Amino acid sequence: MKTAALLVSLAAVTANAKAVELGGIPFETIDGKKTSLADYRGKAVLIVNTASQCGLTPQYAGLEALHDRFQAAGLVVLGFPCNDFGNQEPGSSDEIQRFCKTSFDVSFPLMAKIHVKGPERHPLYTALSGEGAAFPGDVTWNFGKFLIGRDGKPLARFEPAQKPDSPEVVTAIEQALK
Numbered sequence: 001m002k003t004a005a006l007l008v009s010l011a012a013v014t015a016n017a018k019a020v021e022l023g024g025i026p027f028e029t030i031d032g033k034k035t036s037l038a039d040y041r042g043k044a045v046l047i048v049n050t051a052s053q054c055g056l057t058p059q060y061a062g063l064e065a066l067h068d069r070f071q072a073a074g075l076v077v078l079g080f081p082c083n084d085f086g087n088q089e090p091g092s093s094d095e096i097q098r099f100c101k102t103s104f105d106v107s108f109p110l111m112a113k114i115h116v117k118g119p120e121r122h123p124l125y126t127a128l129s130g131e132g133a134a135f136p137g138d139v140t141w142n143f144g145k146f147l148i149g150r151d152g153k154p155l156a157r158f159e160p161a162q163k164p165d166s167p168e169v170v171t172a173i174e175q176a177l178k
Helices: 002-024 059-073 093-104 123-129 167-176
Strands: 026-028 034-036 044-050 075-081 145-148 154-158
Touching (some): 002 123, 044 123, 044 167, 059 075, 059 167, 123 154, 145 167
Parallel strands (some): 044 075
Antiparallel strands (some): 026 034, 044 145, 145 154
């Protein structure tokens, strides 16, 4: 019994340490400005690896709708362009921005292109999906989603096929914003 309680306590401490680490991991906006999740402290954040030439690219519309619907309540959608899957995001930062604005009127923040898997995986994605993360396991395709609570802790992970307007995603966001 004591061993089980100790393991539960260690898991809680590890989860709290991971949450603290998330806020301090630097990344760049698509315009090249330094930022981190600490800049979104107090907000719920939906982190999504995106691609412009993917069968799931229409999810940009759903992500923008979530952003519009929940922004005032404290949700931030962050798009992380990624070319790790089928070379489906080959464009430059300018091309990605232009595509997102012209095709989907995206107004949520876009970040600089990163890797979400493999040896060049960005530290943010290592913290989100690496060994010891709250939701371990490689990101499997474009438009994987991670929901981070207002306290900076990972709350949920949604696979690429789960659309932004799916009941599971919307309910998790509503709970995170309470």
